[in-house]
Amino acid sequence: MEIEIATIGGYEEVGRQMTAVRAGDDVVVFDMGLNLSKVLIHDNVETERMHSLDLIDMGAIPDDRVMSELEGDVQAIVPTHGHLDHIGAISKLAHRYDAPVVGTPFTIELVKQQIDSEEKFGVQNDLVKMDPGGTMDIGDDCELEFVNVTHSIIDAINPVLHTPEGAVVYGLDKRMDHNPVLGDPIDMERFREIGREGVLAYIEDCTNAGKKGKTPSESVAREQLRDVMYSVEDYEGGIVATTFSSHIARVKSLVEFADDIGRQPVLLGRSMEKYSGTAERLNFVDFPDDLGMYGHRKSVDRTFKRIMEEGKENYLPIVTGHQGEPRAMLTRMARGETPYELDKGDKVIFSARVIPEPTNEGQRYQAEKLLGMQGARIYDDIHVSGHLNSEGHYQMLQALNPENVIPAHQSMGGFAPYVDLARNEGYQVGKDLHITENGNIIQLVE
Numbered sequence: 001m002e003i004e005i006a007t008i009g010g011y012e013e014v015g016r017q018m019t020a021v022r023a024g025d026d027v028v029v030f031d032m033g034l035n036l037s038k039v040l041i042h043d044n045v046e047t048e049r050m051h052s053l054d055l056i057d058m059g060a061i062p063d064d065r066v067m068s069e070l071e072g073d074v075q076a077i078v079p080t081h082g083h084l085d086h087i088g089a090i091s092k093l094a095h096r097y098d099a100p101v102v103g104t105p106f107t108i109e110l111v112k113q114q115i116d117s118e119e120k121f122g123v124q125n126d127l128v129k130m131d132p133g134g135t136m137d138i139g140d141d142c143e144l145e146f147v148n149v150t151h152s153i154i155d156a157i158n159p160v161l162h163t164p165e166g167a168v169v170y171g172l173d174k175r176m177d178h179n180p181v182l183g184d185p186i187d188m189e190r191f192r193e194i195g196r197e198g199v200l201a202y203i204e205d206c207t208n209a210g211k212k213g214k215t216p217s218e219s220v221a222r223e224q225l226r227d228v229m230y231s232v233e234d235y236e237g238g239i240v241a242t243t244f245s246s247h248i249a250r251v252k253s254l255v256e257f258a259d260d261i262g263r264q265p266v267l268l269g270r271s272m273e274k275y276s277g278t279a280e281r282l283n284f285v286d287f288p289d290d291l292g293m294y295g296h297r298k299s300v301d302r303t304f305k306r307i308m309e310e311g312k313e314n315y316l317p318i319v320t321g322h323q324g325e326p327r328a329m330l331t332r333m334a335r336g337e338t339p340y341e342l343d344k345g346d347k348v349i350f351s352a353r354v355i356p357e358p359t360n361e362g363q364r365y366q367a368e369k370l371l372g373m374q375g376a377r378i379y380d381d382i383h384v385s386g387h388l389n390s391e392g393h394y395q396m397l398q399a400l401n402p403e404n405v406i407p408a409h410q411s412m413g414g415f416a417p418y419v420d421l422a423r424n425e426g427y428q429v430g431k432d433l434h435i436t437e438n439g440n441i442i443q444l445v446e
Helices: 036-040 052-058 064-069 090-096 105-117 188-197 218-231 248-260 270-281 297-310 329-334 358-373 390-400 412-424
Strands: 003-009 018-023 026-030 073-078 101-103 127-129 135-138 142-148 157-163 166-171 199-205 239-243 264-268 292-294 315-319 347-351 377-379 404-408 440-445
Touching (some): 003 064, 003 199, 018 157, 026 157, 036 358, 064 440, 101 105, 105 127, 105 270, 166 188, 188 390, 199 390, 199 440, 218 248, 218 347, 239 329, 248 270, 264 270, 297 315, 358 377, 390 412, 404 412
Parallel strands (some): 026 073, 073 101, 101 127, 166 199, 199 404, 264 292, 264 315, 347 377
Antiparallel strands (some): 003 440, 018 026, 135 142, 157 166
16 A cells, blocks of 8 residues: 655644645545744734635645645544644635544634634534544544643644554654643553554654653643742732643643632633633533633723722733733733733743744743833743653654654754654664655655
8 A cells, every 4th residue: 555645834844734644545634733923923914814825825824735746535634632733724724625624522622613713714624523542444444543642732632544554653742741730641551552563654743852851741830830829929919820821731720729829810811711711611621610711802801900909919810921922911911001000029920931933032022021111020931841852752762663753843953853863763864764844745655
């Protein structure tokens, strides 16, 4: 059986992920993502109103024209998790393919919300939910399997396409967490079984390959956050926290620790309301009954007015804006555009790291300077990554023992640490270690 892999997006940058695997006459597409930095660099871009061709020209979504070179029919579109760099282009591209979108329940719900907000295209693809550990037939000879992984969003998986020539493991975006705050640990036992069964190719996210050691568990970040919040328990002014809206485990910890120090938590911002509300509705998390979630600007400003009237010392606003996004809630607060007044000595807790990309770094720098000008004290970098460090990569290679390795989720320069790591494990560039670009096709079996 012929096996080809089309590396469509995410092989020259972090973002707009999209990969297609052809096994005989059947094709499975993994991820259809957005490159947020290409959107943020333009003012007032509303992607839901834009044509896919314009977004492709901007470099914001994958250029999927290489799909016409694959001789087969797409049987499934499979997003690995609900981050926008993995699902953000589904509403722009999925309608081109007569195939269902297959994902975990939380991911599919987020995809549905993306599609519902789409104003340019009518996306009629079936949305199919499959739990981690589930399988489905692909054509007559292949099977799709979801292996549970841990990441900085709940309900994440690594999909595996089992073919007669061996498994193709799409390994993007995971952390080897054996003690997660929410959900089940990474299923290393199943990865080892798949390795013994035979892995033809392993496509791997290279984000932290150059960092030593093992990525800490989310439980470590939880304890760091507990320590910081308990240390400001006696402060009588305002405390504000921000984190990734999609990081439900971190939001859960913030909500719990707010209660511990005698403050009423409240979630503010559209994406904060969207992700946490969805997670609660699907029973992934159990928030207090009186937890307020407000996304609409008028509702948010009314809440800020109430906080100022009743006393900042009684509340913990948990807001969007950890990357300094211009229209996010924390940036508006820093510019004095909300009823919430920051005073000298007020605390701002960033339970997130800056995504290492120039647009984000510049926006975050500006937001922190604005906060500092109002006298705010900043608690930074209370976070653990959602990606494997070098020892996690070694463990995955040892567990899977793949015949071929394909680095992804980085720029060309970003591939270098992973290439060195794989070479140390005996892989050779140009033979079984494939360094590729967007728009290429790798033929593994003729």
